[in-house]
Amino acid sequence: MPEIHAARRRRAQEKIAETGADAALITAGPNVRYLTGLASSNAALLLAADGAAVLATDSRYTLAAQRDCPDVEVISERFIETRLAAELAGRGLRTVAFEAHEMTVERHAELVARAGGVTVIPFGRKIEELRTVKDPSEIELLGTACRISCQAIADTFALIRPGLTERQLAAALDARMTALGAERPAFDTIVASGPNGAIPHHAPTDRPLRRGDLITMDFGALYGGYHADMTRTVALGEPAGWQREIYELVAAAQRAGLDAARPDADVADVDAAARDLIRDAGHGDHFQHGLGHGVGLEIHEAPAIGYGRTGKLASRVPVTVEPGVYLPGRGGVRIEDVLVVGAGGTGLLTTTTRELLVL
Amino acid sequence: MPEIHAARRRRAQEKIAETGADAALITAGPNVRYLTGLASSNAALLLAADGAAVLATDSRYTLAAQRDCPDVEVISERFIETRLAAELAGRGLRTVAFEAHEMTVERHAELVARAGGVTVIPFGRKIEELRTVKDPSEIELLGTACRISCQAIADTFALIRPGLTERQLAAALDARMTALGAERPAFDTIVASGPNGAIPHHAPTDRPLRRGDLITMDFGALYGGYHADMTRTVALGEPAGWQREIYELVAAAQRAGLDAARPDADVADVDAAARDLIRDAGHGDHFQHGLGHGVGLEIHEAPAIGYGRTGKLASRVPVTVEPGVYLPGRGGVRIEDVLVVGAGGTGLLTTTTRELLVL
Numbered sequence: 001m002p003e004i005h006a007a008r009r010r011r012a013q014e015k016i017a018e019t020g021a022d023a024a025l026i027t028a029g030p031n032v033r034y035l036t037g038l039a040s041s042n043a044a045l046l047l048a049a050d051g052a053a054v055l056a057t058d059s060r061y062t063l064a065a066q067r068d069c070p071d072v073e074v075i076s077e078r079f080i081e082t083r084l085a086a087e088l089a090g091r092g093l094r095t096v097a098f099e100a101h102e103m104t105v106e107r108h109a110e111l112v113a114r115a116g117g118v119t120v121i122p123f124g125r126k127i128e129e130l131r132t133v134k135d136p137s138e139i140e141l142l143g144t145a146c147r148i149s150c151q152a153i154a155d156t157f158a159l160i161r162p163g164l165t166e167r168q169l170a171a172a173l174d175a176r177m178t179a180l181g182a183e184r185p186a187f188d189t190i191v192a193s194g195p196n197g198a199i200p201h202h203a204p205t206d207r208p209l210r211r212g213d214l215i216t217m218d219f220g221a222l223y224g225g226y227h228a229d230m231t232r233t234v235a236l237g238e239p240a241g242w243q244r245e246i247y248e249l250v251a252a253a254q255r256a257g258l259d260a261a262r263p264d265a266d267v268a269d270v271d272a273a274a275r276d277l278i279r280d281a282g283h284g285d286h287f288q289h290g291l292g293h294g295v296g297l298e299i300h301e302a303p304a305i306g307y308g309r310t311g312k313l314a315s316r317v318p319v320t321v322e323p324g325v326y327l328p329g330r331g332g333v334r335i336e337d338v339l340v341v342g343a344g345g346t347g348l349l350t351t352t353t354r355e356l357l358v359l
Numbered sequence: 360m361p362e363i364h365a366a367r368r369r370r371a372q373e374k375i376a377e378t379g380a381d382a383a384l385i386t387a388g389p390n391v392r393y394l395t396g397l398a399s400s401n402a403a404l405l406l407a408a409d410g411a412a413v414l415a416t417d418s419r420y421t422l423a424a425q426r427d428c429p430d431v432e433v434i435s436e437r438f439i440e441t442r443l444a445a446e447l448a449g450r451g452l453r454t455v456a457f458e459a460h461e462m463t464v465e466r467h468a469e470l471v472a473r474a475g476g477v478t479v480i481p482f483g484r485k486i487e488e489l490r491t492v493k494d495p496s497e498i499e500l501l502g503t504a505c506r507i508s509c510q511a512i513a514d515t516f517a518l519i520r521p522g523l524t525e526r527q528l529a530a531a532l533d534a535r536m537t538a539l540g541a542e543r544p545a546f547d548t549i550v551a552s553g554p555n556g557a558i559p560h561h562a563p564t565d566r567p568l569r570r571g572d573l574i575t576m577d578f579g580a581l582y583g584g585y586h587a588d589m590t591r592t593v594a595l596g597e598p599a600g601w602q603r604e605i606y607e608l609v610a611a612a613q614r615a616g617l618d619a620a621r622p623d624a625d626v627a628d629v630d631a632a633a634r635d636l637i638r639d640a641g642h643g644d645h646f647q648h649g650l651g652h653g654v655g656l657e658i659h660e661a662p663a664i665g666y667g668r669t670g671k672l673a674s675r676v677p678v679t680v681e682p683g684v685y686l687p688g689r690g691g692v693r694i695e696d697v698l699v700v701g702a703g704g705t706g707l708l709t710t711t712t713r714e715l716l717v718l
Contacts, residue, residue, distance in 0.1 A: 039562070184547060289418060
């Protein structure tokens with residue numbers, strides 16, 4: 001799909017022109033992939049405001065770059081920074097914008113030293129901003145990632161029984177996602193059972209599941225570079241009153257968050273729609289993370305939906321909505337879906353039931 | 360094991376004192392983990408030359424930090440950089456070393472602005488240098504990661520047959536590693552068959568394996584935070600003359616590299632021991648990546664073993680030795696093991712046969 005990437009580069013050129021720079025040096029991996037299609041852990045794109053594009057990567061990725069980016073000049077170079085600094089100087093560029101949120105202090109110092117005479121200015125998160133609103137091909141890939149995730153959890157529910165460990169359950173979920181076509185899990189799968197459910201980012205342990213546990217599974221498939229991210233919490237055996245109570249609270253908060261996530265909504269208001277319900281129920285201290293985040297070529301990307309965050313949602317922006325209640329020493333509940341803002345009834349990409357499943 | 364981390368922090372204190380700084384702000388995730396035991400995607404350690412230590416992380420990781428780091432002051436804070444900048448100023452620190460190879464230009468600018476009056480100086484890769492020589496607990500974890508990897512490939516050889524796709528083979532290998540106790544694969548598993556073998560970092564595709572293929576599998580288990588990394592190339596059906604020829608060449612080069620990887624050896628000489636054989640056989644242009652790298656809490660860490668690299672190996676440093684020959688359009692061979700330098704006969708952590716398996 002070289003033409004999709006060429007179209008994205010044209011939009012990026014406008015952003016470069018707005019900064020007054022002659023070119024931008026794009027070094028954030030997901031941004032390079034977005035603009036060229038090349039997935040590489042060591043690549044950078046020098047994109048001029050006039051459209052000239054040079055993609056530098058090392059020999060491990062050269063063939064892939066030439067295949068995926070036929071319309072971009074590909075440079076194969078071990079030390080891509082050194083080479084690109086020489087390109088900056090050699091191409092007569094005067095002002096080059098760079099990704100200050102990605103480039104380290106050390107690499108920046110080397111770049112400035114080697115590109116002698118070129119003025120470097122921060123480019124900001126211009127490419128990340130372009131990336132928030134997804135094109136149809138991206139929503140299709142993300143939708144596939146979410147469908148794989150939903151099918152995987154549906155298939156995995158059947159395995160949940162006392163004695164199975166958190167790690168075994170996580171492995172089963174991961175294997176199922178891969179078997180269904182995921183490149184790999186989009187992030188380290190969380191399985192948190194019983195008291196471990198109180199730790200939002202718990203890493204799976206050898207703790208065996210027990211009757212009376214709530215079990216939180218936070219997982220997602222990676223497909224075509226796009227990251228699904230969903231969470232379900234289920235009960236093993238009939239839940240106690242407090243378990244059902246916090247489940248229903250989180251479910252209600254999540255519905256409120258999903259409803260509030262509309263085009264032009266302020267992200268702090270979306271967060272508040274869910275958080276206020278949890279706070280009013282006396283659990284404000286038990287929900288300390290943000291309500292959600294964008295997903296795409298990165299598992300966490302703009303926009304961040306949280307208290308103290310600023311900005312508005314827009315159509316075709318996929319976001320997670322993931323409130324939770326965490327009771328130290330006892331357990332927790334989180335429910336999370338991916339919603340494409342402004343897409344109406346087809347916007348919810350994760351369709352697994354949000355009712356409390358008692359297994 | 361809080362005492363292991365306390366001992367590491369004492370060694371780090373000496374490095375801080377050497378720089379003349381009052382404290383170091385450690386922000387690289389693997390370094391934070393090395394010094395505290397906390398595995399978190401959002402944590403930083405402020406370590407004073409006098410031993411005072413403050414670990415900042417957000418609420419997702421607070422309970423884990425308090426559990427894993429009982430002897431360190433834990434601060435739970437959403438915006439850890441902002442809070443730590445205030446700590447720098449509030450604790451009367453005058454000079455603080457920071458990790459210039461990890462901190463972005465943007466975060467550095469914020470830190471300097473908020474920590475008003477504090478002088479920040481680059482710390483260099485001092486913690487990475489400490490990390491190169493592994494303590495016994497680390498070699499044990501890495502050894503387990505390697506044993507899991509070897510068992511997984513042994514179990515997976517039996518599945519290799521015409522028609523199985525690269526992706527299916529990679530998924531089977533990943534699932535086997537996880538079933539054997541890996542936290543997850545240490546990196547994206549590479550399965551490159553037939554002509555795809557010419558791409559050193561090929562991502563598995565739906566290409567079905569065919570009789571006459573060489574199949575390169577580059578993979579490893581993650582265990583206790585430590586990354587195994589090994590590669591085997593096998594033949595599906597009787598190999599052609601050119602295939603056997605490049606296999607034997609790479610195998611000989613790999614043996615030469617393993618033999619050369621001794622304490623006090625110069626890394627460029629280790630690289631040359633393997634590379635010269637390949638070059639003398641006329642394949643110098645077909646082996647463009649470095650010979651190997653350290654492994655540990657990161658999949659690629661110091662020392663880098665390659666042409667143009669400097670430095671010497673030392674005892675208890677685990678490194679990979681991974682020469683390859685890649686023939687564009689035809690295929691390739693790579694063989695890779697993890698060797699603990701200076702450990703004699705017990706140093707090779709990956710024990711899978713290096714003979715050409717014909718399946």
